[in-house]
Amino acid sequence: xxxxxxxxxxxxxxxxxxxxxxxxxxxxxxxxxxxxxxxxxxxxxxxxxxxxxxxxxxxxxxxxxxxxxxxxxxxxxxxxxxxxxxxxxxxxxxxxxxxxxxxxxxxxxxxxxxxxxxxxxxxxxxxxxxxxxxxxxxxxxxxxxxxxxxxxxxxxxxxxxxxxxxxxxxxxxxxxxxxxxxxxxxxxxxxxxxxxxxxxxxxxxxxxxxxxxxxxxxxxxxxxxxxxxxxxxxxxxxxxxxxxxxxxxxxxxxxxxxxxxxxxxxxxxxxxxxxxxxxxxxxxxxxxxxxxxxxxxxxxxxxxxxxxxxxxxxxxxxxxxxxxxxxxxxxxxxxxxxxxxxxxxxxxxxxxxxxxxxxxxxxxxxxxxxxxxxxxxxxxxxxxxxxxxxxxxxxxxxxxxxxxxxxxxxxxxxxxxxxxxxxxxxxxxxxxxxxxxxxxxxxxxxxxxxxxxxxxxxxxxxxxxxxxxxxxxxxxxxxxxxxxxxxxxxxxxxxxxxxxxxxxxxxxxxxxxxxxxxxxxxxxxxxxxxxxxxxxxxxxxxxxxxxxxxxxxxxxxxxxxxxxxxxxxxxxxxxxxxxxxxxxxxxxxxxxxxxxxxxxxxxxxxxxxxxxxxxxxxxxxxxxxxxxxxxxxxxxxxxxxxxxxxxxxxxxxxxxxxxxxxxxxxxxxxxxxxxxxxxxxxxxxxxxxxxxxxxxxxxxx
DNA sequence: GAGCACTGC
Numbered sequence: 001x002x003x004x005x006x007x008x009x010x011x012x013x014x015x016x017x018x019x020x021x022x023x024x025x026x027x028x029x030x031x032x033x034x035x036x037x038x039x040x041x042x043x044x045x046x047x048x049x050x051x052x053x054x055x056x057x058x059x060x061x062x063x064x065x066x067x068x069x070x071x072x073x074x075x076x077x078x079x080x081x082x083x084x085x086x087x088x089x090x091x092x093x094x095x096x097x098x099x100x101x102x103x104x105x106x107x108x109x110x111x112x113x114x115x116x117x118x119x120x121x122x123x124x125x126x127x128x129x130x131x132x133x134x135x136x137x138x139x140x141x142x143x144x145x146x147x148x149x150x151x152x153x154x155x156x157x158x159x160x161x162x163x164x165x166x167x168x169x170x171x172x173x174x175x176x177x178x179x180x181x182x183x184x185x186x187x188x189x190x191x192x193x194x195x196x197x198x199x200x201x202x203x204x205x206x207x208x209x210x211x212x213x214x215x216x217x218x219x220x221x222x223x224x225x226x227x228x229x230x231x232x233x234x235x236x237x238x239x240x241x242x243x244x245x246x247x248x249x250x251x252x253x254x255x256x257x258x259x260x261x262x263x264x265x266x267x268x269x270x271x272x273x274x275x276x277x278x279x280x281x282x283x284x285x286x287x288x289x290x291x292x293x294x295x296x297x298x299x300x301x302x303x304x305x306x307x308x309x310x311x312x313x314x315x316x317x318x319x320x321x322x323x324x325x326x327x328x329x330x331x332x333x334x335x336x337x338x339x340x341x342x343x344x345x346x347x348x349x350x351x352x353x354x355x356x357x358x359x360x361x362x363x364x365x366x367x368x369x370x371x372x373x374x375x376x377x378x379x380x381x382x383x384x385x386x387x388x389x390x391x392x393x394x395x396x397x398x399x400x401x402x403x404x405x406x407x408x409x410x411x412x413x414x415x416x417x418x419x420x421x422x423x424x425x426x427x428x429x430x431x432x433x434x435x436x437x438x439x440x441x442x443x444x445x446x447x448x449x450x451x452x453x454x455x456x457x458x459x460x461x462x463x464x465x466x467x468x469x470x471x472x473x474x475x476x477x478x479x480x481x482x483x484x485x486x487x488x489x490x491x492x493x494x495x496x497x498x499x500x501x502x503x504x505x506x507x508x509x510x511x512x513x514x515x516x517x518x519x520x521x522x523x524x525x526x527x528x529x530x531x532x533x534x535x536x537x538x539x540x541x542x543x544x545x546x547x548x549x550x551x552x553x554x555x556x557x558x559x560x561x562x563x564x565x566x567x568x569x570x571x572x573x574x575x576x577x578x579x580x581x582x583x584x585x586x587x588x589x590x591x592x593x594x595x596x597x598x599x600x601x602x603x604x605x606x607x608x609x610x611x612x613x614x615x616x617x618x619x620x621x622x623x624x625x626x627x628x629x630x631x632x633x634x635x636x637x638x639x640x641x642x643x644x645x646x647x648x649x650x651x652x653x654x655x656x657x658x659x660x661x662x663x664x665x666x667x668x669x670x671x672x673x674x675x676x677x678x679x680x681x682x683x684x685x686x687x688x689x690x691x692x693x694x695x696x697x698x699x700x701x
Numbered sequence: 702g703a704g705c706a707c708t709g710c
Contacts, residue, residue, distance in 0.1 A: 102708070130710050148710045193709060293705065324706065350706050371706055426708085438710090492710040524705090590710090646703040668704075 057087055060165070064205060065213045065229040067241045069222045076216055077105075077169055078113050081142045084165050085117075089212075090141035094164035099147040101170070101191040103129045110134070110144040117142075130492075131586045148193040154200050154442055155490060159208050166201065167214040170194050170221060190221065190425040195453050196435055200442065202229065202451055220390050220422050228453050249400040251364075255413045263367040263410045264295050268302045270365050270408050271345055275317055284362025284405070285344040287352055289395055291371040291384050296321045296347045303345070316342035323349040334358055353395055364399040364407040366392065368415070383667075386415075390422040425454045432456060432464035434494050437473055440481050441489025470622075471495050491594045493517060500619025501595060507615040509605035510595060512555055516616070518588035519554035520663050520675055522580045526557075526647065537575035545649045548609050549660065549677030551616055553649050558584060617679050620661045621687040625673065627658045633673065635665075636684065645674040657681065 059066045068076055081098045090096050100106040110127035119125045126135030127144040135143050147168065154160060170190055198215070205211055215225050222241055260266040267288050274286065290296050303319050310317065322334045335358060338344035346358060350370050370387045387395070392409065399405030409416075427435070436447065444450050447461060468474040473485035473495060481489065488498040497517045504513040519525065528537045544560065546552030557574075561581045564570040571578040595602055605611045617624075624636035631654075633642040642665065644651045650660065655678035663675035 146709065148708095152710060189707090191708065291706085353706090434710090587710095643703095647705095651702075672704085 060084070060087075060089075060212055060214065064209060064211075065215065067215045067217050067222055067225050067229075069217050069219055069241060077109050077167075078116065080167060080214065080216075081144075082113060082117060084167075085142055089164045093162075095140065095162050096142050096165045096167070097150060097160075097163045098142070098144050098167040099150050099169060099194075099197065100144060101147055101194055103146055105169075106144045106146050107132075107134075113142060113144070131590065146193070147191065147197045151193050151197045151200065151438075152492075154204070155438075158442065159204055160201075160211070161208070163211065165212040165214065167216060168194065168197060168201070169216040171216065171218045189423045190427075190453075192426040192430060192435065195425055195427040196439070198225075198228070198453050199451055200444075203444070218390075224453065228451075249402070249404045251396050251400040251404065252406045253396060254406065254408045255416075256410055257412070259412055259415065260410055263369070264290060264299050265302065266410050267347075267365050267367060268299055268306070270410070271303065272306055274363055274365075274408075275343060275345075276311075276314060283343075284403075285338055285346065285358070285360045286363040286365065287358065287361045287398055288345065288347045288365040288367075289353065290347060290349065290367050291369050292349060293321075293323050296323060296349065299347050317345060318342050319345045319347065321347050322352055324351055350391075352398065353391060358398075359402060361398055361401065362403060362405045364395055364405065366395045366407060366409050368392070368409060368411040386419055388421065388423045389416070389419045392416070392419060427452065428454055428456045428460075432460050433467050436461065436464045437468055437481075437485065437489045437495065440474070441486060445480060468495070471499060487598050491591070493521065493591065496620045496622065497521070498619070500615060501591065501600065503615045503618030504602075505600050507605065507611040507618070508601070508603050509608070509612050509615050510600060510602035511604040512612055513615055514588055514591055514595065514602060515555050515558045515584075516551050516612075517591055518584045519558055520551070521587050522583045524577055525554065525580045525584070527575055527577050528647070540573070540575040543574070546609075548613060549650050549655075550648050550675040551663075551677045552609060552612070554675070557581075558588075561585075613677055613679055614683055616677055617661055617683040618687050620663065621684050623662050623665070623673075624679070624681075624684045625660050625662060625676075626681075627655055627660070633660065640671055642673045643670045644676065645672045648674060648676055650676045650678070655679075659684065 068080070077098065077100075081096050084090070084096050098109070100109065106127045106129050110125055111121055114121040114123075114125040117125055121127075122134040123136060123139055125142045125144075126133075126140040128135050128149050129146050130149065150160070150166070160166070201211075201213060205213065213229075215229075217225050226241060256266070267290065271286055271288065288299065290299060300319055300321055303317070307317065316339075318338055320333050322331060334344075334346050334348075336344075337360065344360070346352065346361070352358065366387075368387055369384050370391065371384050396407035396409075399407050439447065439450065447465075465474065465479060468485070469476050469479070472482060473488055474480065475482055484502060488495060488502075491498055491501070493501070497520065500513055501510075501517055504510040507513075526537070526541050528534050528541070544553050544556040546556055557576060558581070560574070561571070561576065562585075566582070566585065568578040571581060592602060622637060625633035625642055626636070627633055633644070634640065635642055642662075657678055657680050659679050659681045660673075660676040661679050661684075662673040662677075665671060665673050
């Protein structure tokens with residue numbers, strides 16, 4: 001094996017990151033609206049924003065909307081709100097809000113800014129995320145929050161009248177996951193709530209033009225936002241773009257001269273060649289992007305096969321996997337600095353593209369593919385597809401964080417032009433049932449007139465509307481909220497779970513159904529590791545098993561957790577995730593407040609499992625399935641073949657009645673259902689009869 | 702007898 005796989009001359013010229021950024025810059029300049037670039041290319045100060053105070057003040061005062069394109073390390077999220085504060089934007093009781101797409105980003109940035117300002121966290125500078133409000137209604141002037149939280153606040157205060165300036169960060173700030181904390185780095189794809197919030201903010205500015213918006217944008221999104229905020233304005237307002245570069249070293253890009261059939265093998269070869277023929281001192285670690293656990297394990301195996309042939313003179317090779325399925329302690333291995341004279345090779349899923357930053361990476365090997373989760377309606381799927389151009393740029397950038405680097409792309413230059421520009425925003429890909437119910441709850445009745453930053457496919461909107469009508473949340477004739485729909489819109493759960501909560505009044509099981517609602521909202525409650533430890537964990541888990549199925553098993557686990565004092569030690573010995581269980585406790589408490597507010601009793605069913613199961617069906621009847629002789633199930637909707645997830649207590653058991661309801665469905669190689677409970681078929685008809693065709697059993701909506 | 706990109710209210 002040798003470097004001959006790389007076509008000479010394809011390296012470097014015309015393919016560097018700098019070049020890519022240049023063309024993106026041109027994209028911005030062609031925008032039709034007044035565009036003010038602040039060229040800071042020559043500035044390498046840590047906090048360049050302070051140097052341009054005057055400029056920034058000018059843009060914020062003159063324009064209603066300022067779009068800031070600032071790269072990693074410019075300090076915009078910490079410095080800009082402070083500057084706005086100094087400039088008087090928090091006078092007369094007003095608040096400067098700064099939204100983040102991630103919880104950790106909101107808390108860590110707030111903590112840092114409070115320190116810089118010399119305030120106690122929660123006093124002058126605070127934050128608000130779900131379950132945690134570290135802010136003071138009177139005193140807090142700069143408030144960091146998740147975008148979902150601000151979106152929710154519009155339900156209470158439709159004009160967001162407390163705020164003078166809202167800075168929406170569409171990309172989380174720089175910070176990295178290290179041994180001592182669990183911080184998350186930038187992700188470049190716009191989140192669902194970012195888009196919903198921006199849509200609502202544009203509407204609010206129509207009624208309250210004094211509200212200033214600062215949109216902190218990734219380069220590729222800037223022109224989208226510029227068009228969005230300058231098109232069909234209700235009254236003249238202008239947008240401006242500030243361009244603040246950050247710190248990034250050049251990365252050379254190499255491509256395959258011919259496409260490969262097997263990118264896992266090619267990745268292994270590339271690692272090997274690079275290691276033997278590259279700089280021989282072993283300096284510079286390698287990051288390999290593959291799509292999933294299976295591929296990562298194959299690559300590890302193939303490298304381990306090659307290791308005995310490694311010449312004695314060559315530096316040692318330390319290969320570590322990285323994916324979400326690893327335990328925290330295994331994940332931390334990737335952060336250990338490689339010993340002198342040895343090279344670290346991290347073989348990772350997309351988790352290293354944005355969520356995790358590893359220092360010392362000088363070489364990136366990019367297979368060009370990604371496995372994506374694609375939830376539309378209740379069926380989500382996991383498919384492998386080519387990455388987007390912006391992902392390719394992002395992955396390459398992982399090589400240039402501490403020094404100049406090289407990125408080997410396991411595809412040809414030609415195929416680059418076929419990549420989509422960027423990953424479609426979440427709002428265009430997800431099930432819109434809950435988002436649309438929430439928009440309706442905000443009084444946005446005509447969805448055709450709602451100005452989406454990126455409009456979702458019309459069929460997704462229609463499907464969501466139909467689901468909401470079938471669930472009794474919207475009136476069939478005018479698509480307006482029903483009485484129950486208006487209430488459910490306020491509750492942070494999906495509609496099936498909401499129906500279940502409301503149904504609990506009839507079945508007198510509010511106490512238990514609350515717990516079940518909280519437990520299905522958290523994932524990975526049971527920790528089942530590989531190997532012998534996994535077998536032990538499996539035995540522990542069986543202690544919670546309920547005859548009726550997974551919902552009641554979750555209920556048992558929760559009740560035991562409470563009974564044993566919510567102890568983290570107890571969780572460890574009983575194969576439960578303490579983090580997940582604690583989160584369930586918080587969610588349950590929050591949902592209970594809603595139940596109380598809406599006058600729903602939280603009485604116990606006193607061990608009457610039938611009542612509880614009927615209540616499950618009253619909410620989840622759309623997710624009914626029938627057992628067939630080969631051990632699989634057929635969905636009531638669509639007659640799809642369903643496989644039980646191996647984690648289910650129903651995996652090895654045939655339901656006596658032959659029928660179940662399940663909480664979720666996911667398509668991988670097969671369509672799998674998770675969290676199921678045995679039910680009686682009559683119950684399904686009782687709730688679904690209005691919508692089910694009597695002959696085919698299919699939903700008519 | 703089998704499988705796990707990532708968030709958020």
